[in-house]
Amino acid sequence: xxxxxxxxxxxxxxxxxxxxxxxxxxxxxxxxxxxxxxxxxxxxxxxxxxxxxxxxxxxxxxxxxxxxxxxxxxxxxxxxxxxxxxxxxxxxxxxxxxxxxxxxxxxxxxxxxxxxxxxxxxxxxxxxxxxxxxxxxxxxxxxxxxxxxxxxxxxxxxxxxxxxxxxxxxxxxxxxxxxxxxxxxxxxxxxxxxxxxxxxxxxxxxxxxxxxxxxxxxxxxxxxxxxxxxxxxxxxxxxxxxxxxxxxxxxxxxxxxxxxxxxxxxxxxxxxxxxxxxxxxxxxxxxxxxxxxxxxxxxxxxxxxxxxxxxxxxxxxxxxxxxxxxxxxxxxxxxxxxxxxxxxxxxx
Numbered sequence: 001x002x003x004x005x006x007x008x009x010x011x012x013x014x015x016x017x018x019x020x021x022x023x024x025x026x027x028x029x030x031x032x033x034x035x036x037x038x039x040x041x042x043x044x045x046x047x048x049x050x051x052x053x054x055x056x057x058x059x060x061x062x063x064x065x066x067x068x069x070x071x072x073x074x075x076x077x078x079x080x081x082x083x084x085x086x087x088x089x090x091x092x093x094x095x096x097x098x099x100x101x102x103x104x105x106x107x108x109x110x111x112x113x114x115x116x117x118x119x120x121x122x123x124x125x126x127x128x129x130x131x132x133x134x135x136x137x138x139x140x141x142x143x144x145x146x147x148x149x150x151x152x153x154x155x156x157x158x159x160x161x162x163x164x165x166x167x168x169x170x171x172x173x174x175x176x177x178x179x180x181x182x183x184x185x186x187x188x189x190x191x192x193x194x195x196x197x198x199x200x201x202x203x204x205x206x207x208x209x210x211x212x213x214x215x216x217x218x219x220x221x222x223x224x225x226x227x228x229x230x231x232x233x234x235x236x237x238x239x240x241x242x243x244x245x246x247x248x249x250x251x252x253x254x255x256x257x258x259x260x261x262x263x264x265x266x267x268x269x270x271x272x273x274x275x276x277x278x279x280x281x282x283x284x285x286x287x288x289x290x291x292x293x294x295x296x297x298x299x300x301x302x303x304x305x306x307x308x309x310x311x312x313x314x315x316x317x318x319x320x321x322x323x324x325x326x327x328x329x330x331x332x333x334x335x336x337x338x339x340x341x342x343x344x345x346x347x348x
Contacts, residue, residue: 008034012049013058017083022063022075050076059083144206147182149213150191154179157224159196159217163210172210177202178222181230188285192230193222203234207285247279247287248302255297258290276301284309292317 011032016023025046029035035042053060059082064074146162153160160179163172179193180201188205195202251260253273260266263277281287288309291298295314300307 004034008032009049009052013053013078016060016076016078017080019077022061022077024073024075028076144189144209146191146206146209146213147189150179150182150206153213153215153222154182154191156219157222158215158219159222160213161216162213164204165208165210175204176216177204180222180224180228182206183231183234185235190234192233201233244280244282245303247281247300247306249277249279249291250299250301251275251277252297256294259294259298274299281306288313 011034012028015028015031023031025043028046029042035045050060059078061077061079061082062074063077150160152158158179159177161174161176164175165172174197176196177191177193178196179191181192183190183192188207191204191206193201249259249263250269251263251266251274253275259277259279263279266275266277268274269276284306288306291300291306291310292313298310300310
C-alpha cells in the first residue's frame with residue numbers, strides 16, 4: 001500500500017470516528033485530503049476505500065441523519081464503541097515477551113511497526129519494558145536489500161519478479177515468483193513460493209537477488225496452498241556444500257590477529273608494515289562481513305568477488321554511520337550482527 005493511500009485511509013478513519021452524525025460522500029470529500037476533483041474519479045476511489053476499510057475490519061456504518069449530514073441522503077460514520085479495542089490486560093511475563101519481540105526488530109525493516117505497536121500498548125496502560133530480561137538481546141538483521149519488498153509482497157499476497165544469480169553462475173536470470181513466506185536460517189534469508197517459470201515451488205536466497213524486486217501482479221492474487229510449511233520447504237532444500245577456496249589478503253603488521261590465527265603462508269609483503277597471507281573460505285556472503293570487521297587492517301587482493309563483497313560491506317557501514325549521524329545518533333555503524341537461528345515472515 002502506497003504512503004499516499006495509507007494517509008488518505010487514516011484520515012478517513014479519523015474523520016468518521018470524530019463525527020457524531022452521518023457524513024455524506026460530498027462532506028467526506030471536502031474533509032479528507034487526497035481525493036480527486038473529478039466526480040467519477042472520486043466515486044471510484046471512495047468505493048475502493050470503503051471496501052478496503054471493511055476488509056481491514058473497520059466497522060463502517062451506513063445510514064442517514066435527519067438532523068444533519070444532508071437530510072435523507074446516505075452518510076457514513078464509524079461508531080467509536082465498535083471500533084475501540086477492549087482494555088488490554090497482560091501479565092508481567094506476557095508484557096516482557098512483547099517487549100523482547102519488538103526488540104528483535106530494533107534495527108530492521110519492521111522497527112517502525114514494532115515501535116508503534118509498543119507505543120499503542122503503553123498508551124493503553126500496559127507496561128512493556130523488557131529491561132528486566134537481563135542478558136537477553138534478541139535481534140534480527142534484515143540488511144538484505146530485497147527483504148522489504150519481499151516482506152510487503154508476502155503481506156499483500158502479490159506476485160513479484162527479480163533478477164537472480166544462481167550458485168556457480170556469473171549471469172542473472174529473470175524469475176517470476178508467487179511468494180508464500182520469507183525465512184531466516186543461520187544468518188541467511190530465503191523466500192519460498194511458487195516459481196511461475198519452473199511451474200513448481202522453489203526457494204531463493206535473498207543475497208543472490210540482483211537489483212530491485214518488482215511487483216508482477218495485483219495484490220491478493222497469490223494463494224498459499226493449504227498445509228504449506230515454508231520453513232520446512234526452505235530448510236529441506238539445503239544448498240550444496242561449496243568447495244573451499246583460497247583468498248589472498250594483506251594484513252597490517254601487529255593487527256588482524258583473528259585472521260592470522262588460521263592463515264597460512266604468512267610472509268612480509270615487501271611494502272613495509274604489511275604481511276601477505278592466504279585464507280581459506282567457502283561462502284563469500286558469510287566471509288566478507290567477517291573480514292570487514294577488521295576495517296583497514298585487512299585488504300583483500302583475490303578473488304575479485306570476495307574483494308567486491310568486503311568493499312560493499314564497508315560502504316554499507318559508512319552509509320549507515322552517516323545516516324545515524326544525520327539523525328542525531330553517534331554515527332557508529334555495526335558489522336556482522338548475530339542473528340537468531342531461525343526466523344519466518346509468512347503470508348499466513
